[in-house]
Amino acid sequence: MKPDSTAHDSGGMRLKGLLRKEFLQILRDPSSLAIAFVMPVILLLLFGYGVSLDAKHVSIGFVANHPGPQSESLLGAFRHSQYFSPQRLPDIQAAKHALDQRRINAIIHLQSDFAAKMLSGDTAPVQLIVSGVDANQARIIQGYVGATLQNWIKQQLELGGHASALPVEADTRVWFNSEVRSRDYLVPGLVVVIMTLIGALLTALVMAREWERGTLEALMVTPITLREILLGKLLPYFVLGMGGMALSLAMALWLFQVPLRGSIVVLVLASALFLLVALGMGLMISILARNQFLAALVAIIATFLPAFMLSGFIFDIGSMPFWLQWLTHLVAARYFVAILQTLFLAGNVWSVILPNAFALAVMATFFLGVSRLMLHKRLE
Template sequence: MNGTTKHKGGSGLLQTDLRRFDLRRLMALITKESHQALRDPSTLLIALVLPVVLLLLFAYAVSLDAKDVRIGVVLESPGASAQSLAAAFSGTRFLNTHFAYDRRDVADQLVSGDLRGYVVIPQDFEQRLAQRGNEPLVQIITDGSYPNTANYVENYARGVVQSWRAGLDVAAPAQSIVLVPRYWFNPELESRRALIPGAIAIVMTIIGTMLTALVVAREWERGTMEAVLSTPASVAEILIGKLLPYFVLGMLSTLGATALAVFVFDVPLRGSLAALLLLSGVFMVPALGQGLLISSLARNQFLAAQIALFSGFLPSFMLSGFLYEIDAMPAPIRAITLLIPARYFVESLKTVFLAGDIWAVFIPNLLAMAAIGTLFFMLAKRATRKNLE
């Protein structure tokens, strides 16, 4: 009798898998899932409010621009040349200069973090300037606990001294060639224009992976997923019906985030909106697939949230090129980034926003995201079929 029951169960599962795809049944599942998403405040909060909060944070709280860096200038020499050099430091908008007459006054501020470095104009500055030798004119001390800022302070302080000294040599012939640097794609070198497109990828990862994992895991936890799996609907219909509403939510969030980026944060969209939507739509495939796979394996909201955080959000944040350049990472880490869908999405978003529609960049990224998404969905469908058994 047990063998007969097992045979009937296997036969029923086979019939469910081979059942013809029914569009009316699929629409009923989509309608049910859409109503459930609209009735859930947490879903709407993650999909509509969280993107705005994250974009505001990345636009105003996170900055890679080295502007108004606080430095001290210790004026030990009373000479006119020393006063002129000190004025050169105070005349730049990139440095926030604080003056002192004793290096002990600024040393304490450097230790406390109030200053990122200081420049000492020594007592014998006039003699050093008159000798025109290789002896340095000033001493530059920086805070090494912030290496990037320390390099910036050192290089910019050197540049101020060199420019000031070149202006003193009136006998020098005028330069016949003047080099003027130009920066493509981001002429103002504003970090916001590079961060906001990447932030959109992080938002899409949260909506696609974390939201899907939480919602589906919650149904497993409540036991409603078993009821859906016991219906005549096929596994493909159930998966599509579950994910399509969140796909639409993700695309709406993309449009909202793009509007904020362009009209509020002044990030140019040099590519087409159609290309942006295509890239976002393809990226949602691996994001939703990963969330579905996590929920099928975890079947618990807390565990699903933790797995989504460590396998979805953090890799997208750290290994996608959003904040840290992939080329600067060690070779093993660079190899791992090839498995992160957000890596291809971040590169594509920066291209479509700052450069335009460059399909030589888009097509390989689209193919990579589609391949990773297909793998996730195959694994999720297999895990769901095992749950049905």
């Protein structure tokens, strides 16, 4: 009993000393603190305020060959919409020139007989010309113009006493993101990218730096065990990563007013699980690379870019080719994005949370286990 107790106590002292060393190194290293706390603030401010997938105040040109009460009424409908900023243009040539110069994004063109056909009850065509440079924005503009026209037609029928002329009326209801703000969708996904960088990049850089300086080799010749080395390296950066997550969560809730409809306890547990995956990936990269530049390059290519491009953070996975959709199952960020967006926008939907959490647990076990097998207490 006494020898085991002595060994246990000495192991605890070694681990405590190693943890103290790592925390002191973090405090003395401005780059680690900048990646953990400054970078999340910058990214959240850039994406929260500078990046928007919403099409609002879209500049459109409005051309009426023969202006009249009907064309003015339609122009007023676009002016009162939050989605458009219409500009009256004298003719279609001037409108096409403005579209070529990208001063406007679309053209609403009313023919000379628009009012006459409308008053006679005939079909009065409205020509819509949209710039297709940004295909996604073009589709959004088409949908918004169609909705604005439908509402205007309904108002005209009601004013003329023909409200029953529209036999079907669509009653639209948006679930989970009722304000249809892209910020509520982007900010939770950005938390995934931030935690990927903190977990994988910091761990890869720090371990590679230890290899370069020879300090890790010095640890290898001490009585410290591999388990103590791994815990001493991972625990400080786990704390740092959770601190970055807490800062990102606070900004999301109080600065950007993103709703959190799920449990904050589930969010913290899922974040801890994903951070273990990121730490395991960073540790494995550092063991293979043993060079800071190479470790940073591999970490960005293997963790950051997939988290940004293939996680569903910005680009819809269902719209990707089939082979690329299959490839996304190897990206840990995909599962964490699904959990975060569900917790923030929908709530505790366990049919989404549990399978994705299980996938993260499997990946964390795999990366940490492989890292443990790859790290040998011998010099090569």
